[in-house]
Amino acid sequence: MATTEAILDALAARLPLVLPTVAVLVAVLLLQNVFRPAPLANVPVAGRDLGGDEKRRQAYLFKAADLYREGYTKFKGSVFRIVTASKFTVVAIPPKFLGELRKLPDDAISFDDAIAQFMHAKYTKLQTGEKLIPHTVKANLTPALVRLNPSIADEVQESILRELPSCADWTPVNINQKLLRIVALVSGRVFIGAELSRSEDYLDAAINYTIELMEARRALDQVRPWMRPFVGNRLPEVKKLDQRLRQADKFMRPVVAARYQMRDDEKPDDMLQWLIDGQDKFKRHTTEELARLQLGISFAAIHTTTLTSTNVFYNLAAYPQYIPELREEIRAVLAEHNGVFTSAALQAMKKVDSFIKETMRLHPAGAASFQRKVNKPFKLSNGQVIPAGVMIEVPSYVVSRDPDLFDDADKFDPWRFARLREEARAAGEVEAAAVNQFVSVSPNILTFGFGRHACPGRFFAANEIKMIVANFVMDYDMKLPDGVEERYPNIAFGVAPSFVSPPARPVAKADRETLVVQAQHYGTT
Structure with a gap:
């Protein structure tokens, strides 16, 4: 008991010295997260003119084909984002990248994990x-x-x-x-x-x-x-x-x-x-x-x-x-x-x-095909990095x-x-x-x-x-x-x-x- 009290007294005595250091570390971490560029910040989103994500989500539920058409036409040859009903971010990738996507292993982009998410x-x-x-x-x-x-x-x-x-x-x-x-x-x-x-x-x-x-x-x-x-x-x-x-x-x-x-x-x-x-x-x-x-x-x-x-x-x-x-x-x-x-x-x-x-x-x-969940980040041949945690797909409806x-x-x-x-x-x-x-x-034709x-x-x-x-x-x-x-x-x-x-x-x-x-x-x- 005496030993425990001594340790607590020692910590209490040094707390005023420790707290500023802890505060600085927390501030640095917060600043890093706030100002760290989002991994998909350079990827445009389809339906931007609709307003917020909730409006894009509702548009996706009932007019998904229009969103894919807009993204594929406006950003042709480039990847674009789709706001969906899923909690995962979805990245639509043009079919020209399918040759390199098919070479990625299942532990990097998972078909099964995508189905599990898509089908709840x-x-x-x-x-x-x-x-x-x-x-x-x-x-x-x-x-x-x-x-x-x-x-x-x-x-x-x-x-x-x-x-x-x-x-x-x-x-x-x-x-x-x-x-x-x-x-x-x-x-x-x-x-x-x-x-x-x-x-x-x-x-x-x-x-x-x-x-x-x-x-x-x-x-x-x-x-x-x-x-x-x-x-x-x-x-x-x-x-x-x-x-x-x-x-x-x-x-x-x-x-x-x-x-x-x-x-x-x-x-x-x-x-x-x-x-x-x-x-x-x-x-x-x-x-x-x-x-x-x-x-x-x-x-x-x-x-x-x-x-x-x-x-x-x-x-x-x-x-x-x-x-x-x-x-x-x-x-x-x-x-x-x-x-x-x-x-x-x-x-x-x-x-x-x-x-x-x-x-x-x-x-x-469907409006899209080749759905995969990204479990490991990868880079496309155009330099675009696709981070882990997102879903990728090919906008098959507009491609066809x-x-x-x-x-x-x-x-x-x-x-x-x-x-x-x-x-x-x-x-x-x-x-x-x-x-x-x-x-x-x-x-x-997918x-x-x-x-x-x-x-x-x-x-x-x-x-x-x-x-x-x-x-x-x-x-x-x-x-x-x-x-x-x-x-x-x-x-x-x-x-x-x-x-x-x-x-x-x-x-x-x-x-x-x-x-x-x-x-x-x-x-x-």
Whole structure:
């Protein structure tokens, strides 16, 4: 006790001498932080004329494409900042830097961390950083397409017959809801097997998990970042998603558990089984974890494939003059392949491929692509330093409409990419011909991303979309309803994929039966 008192007395005696020194050190530190140049001070911000960051944030939520267009046009060739709903600073980088960005390691710019932030994984419980899924898609699913394509085509045809109504004249159908079920049925056949994929329990889980996940993400985007820790888990949309996860787990877990009990000769040839068998190369998953992985796969496949297909159908309805030419190609190709949707047949449908790729050029999956979280600072070749803690992305929406990259960039030209492929092939430029396929990735069309994290499932998705479109085109004509003169505009939420606005009503007429297609998209990501 005496020793302690002596020490305290000594400190008290010297305190008047120590305090000025401490005060000086604190002042120096404060001055350094106040006058230290902000790491992105030289990077212009899109929407500066709007006023403060909160106004820019609101503009981003509902008019993000306008902000990206302004930044890309005004600061062309340079990086610019976007104020978003996220608490991270977002830096938009022109596509000319993609070559050097793709070389940076994952610990410097992280795809998984970007997805976790973008999808609010802390609240939505979305699993990120999972290595088993992309490995299984690349090692099992893509190589299996040659043998699986005929059965996928069968499922497409059966699903269309099941989901579209019998009708003798123009008949209204909600095309987006129908596509959701068709895509879920077709994808489910590959993901979990034909028997289970047709059960309403599975369809309910696969479809509604996707919808409710996007609704929860959208709701969280509208909450100010500093408030999310306090209200995020209490949002009605988040609670609804939590309930969906519990319901899906209850259904999926017995399915996964049954697979573990199967003999080798009983194992199905589907994604779930490939995931189970491929675990030895990665960590072993619990039954609950594998059930959640199935939901994640459904989300990735169903939402984006339905989005793309819906946009294609809207263009078919808006430009019905191109349907006969598409139909002629489809029927001619199938005649050469014994009526079977083989891989070779799908490759030969060049106009179908071009129509889909042109649709996604004008109506891409989002205002930006190649999202990465910067975990280590790096310097671009122009000398611009990108600090840690920010998000980077490429403004894909405006890039794909850049008149310096595409002739008549704002015009829908369905055969644009078919022509480019033929011209490149005639010139002996094999690589240039290949890059103009729908499934290919390039700095100018970022539908499937870019670099080593480009969508691994794009080959399956492309085949599925082509089969759905081809089957529909073979049997139906489409047009807009009376009094509507042009394609309904898409609406968007933040950087998320564009989606069809509720009033949209394209119309379809069958060769043998007729239907009116009324599409109302469920939401956005």
